Structures are given as C-alpha cells and as structure tokens.
Amino acid sequence: MAILKILHFPDSRLYTKAKQVKQIDSKIQNVITDMFETMYAAPGIGLAATQVNIHQQIVVIDVSENKNQPICLINPNITSADGQQSTEEGCLSVPDIFEQVKRAENITVQAINKDGEQIVLTTDGILSVCIQHEIDHLNGKLFVDRLSSLKRQRIKQKLIKQQRNK
Numbered sequence: 001m002a003i004l005k006i007l008h009f010p011d012s013r014l015y016t017k018a019k020q021v022k023q024i025d026s027k028i029q030n031v032i033t034d035m036f037e038t039m040y041a042a043p044g045i046g047l048a049a050t051q052v053n054i055h056q057q058i059v060v061i062d063v064s065e066n067k068n069q070p071i072c073l074i075n076p077n078i079t080s081a082d083g084q085q086s087t088e089e090g091c092l093s094v095p096d097i098f099e100q101v102k103r104a105e106n107i108t109v110q111a112i113n114k115d116g117e118q119i120v121l122t123t124d125g126i127l128s129v130c131i132q133h134e135i136d137h138l139n140g141k142l143f144v145d146r147l148s149s150l151k152r153q154r155i156k157q158k159l160i161k162q163q164r165n166k
C-alpha cells in the first residue's frame with residue numbers, strides 16, 4: 001500500500017481525459033487500494049484516479065461519518081440526472097478553496113465495482129454531488145471550471161503563490 005501524490009490545480013495533467021478500464025487485474029486492484037489509502041489520509045471524501053496522475057476511469061468515495069462505507073466506481077456513467085442543488089465544494093487538488101457549485105440533485109449512475117460486477121446506484125444529496133465531482137475529474141474537469149473565469153483566475157493565482165511558498 002502507498003499514499004499517492006495528489007496533483008494540484010493548475011497542473012495541466014488534471015485536464016487529461018481518463019480511459020476506460022478494460023480489465024480489473026491485480027494492478028488495478030492495487031491502484032484502488034492506494035487510492036482509498038490516499039483519500040482517507042488526506043483526509044477527503046472522494047478521489048479520482050486523474051488526481052493521482054493515473055488516467056483510468058476509477059473513483060473512490062466515502063461520505064460516511066465513520067469512514068466505513070467505501071464506494072469504488074469503475075467506468076462510471078451517469079444515466080439520469082434531474083433537479084438542482086447548490087453545495088459548497090472543495091477538492092484535494094484545490095486545497096483550502098471552497099465554493100458553491102450547482103449540480104443535479106438526483107442521479108443514477110452505472111459502474112463496475114472493484115470485483116468487476118455491474119452496479120447501478122440512485123442517490124441524492126452529498127453522495128450525488130461527490131459522484132458528479134469525481135466523474136468531472138475523469139473528464140479532465142475541476143470544480144473551479146464550473147465557476148466564473150474571474151473567480152477561477154483568483155483561485156489560480158492564490159494556489160500558484162501557495163506552491164511557490166512551499
């Protein structure tokens with residue numbers, strides 16, 4: 001097991017589109033284990049493979065209070081979305097920044113779990129937000145890309161300054 005390095009905005013690698021996972025072999029299983037470890041250590045409630053510079057469609061999520069409800073979605077695909085909610089979002093790739101983002105309220109997502117089984121999940125609230133946020137990552141999109149360009153520019157400057165001071 002290993003804690004992986006998380007890329008930070010505006011790293012251009014975060015804009016890579018992830019490829020479909022063709023086969024869930026031991027290599028993919030190890031990536032999933034490391035992603036959960038990295039997410040829990042951060043700590044965060046979701047992590048997409050893109051954020052650790054692995055460009056395959058894998059996300060790990062755990063929005064439970066006791067961190068005992070891990071969800072792994074491979075090749076996730078949102079098949080229906082309706083309603084609207086606005087939630088304050090953050091991201092491990094955009095440290096210390098929190099902004100309101102509008103997203104669908106109810107979603108249904110199809111995916112493969114870590115055992116290679118097809119799953120269908122219908123959800124709302126924070127889990128729905130988290131799944132949409134992580135799928136955005138796989139498509140090379142960050143939550144700051146859903147904000148005004150002025151706001152995004154401000155955040156970019158702040159993070160570049162932060163990274164320079166490290």
Ligand code: NI
Pocket residue numbers: 090091092093133137
């Ligand atoms: Ni994120």
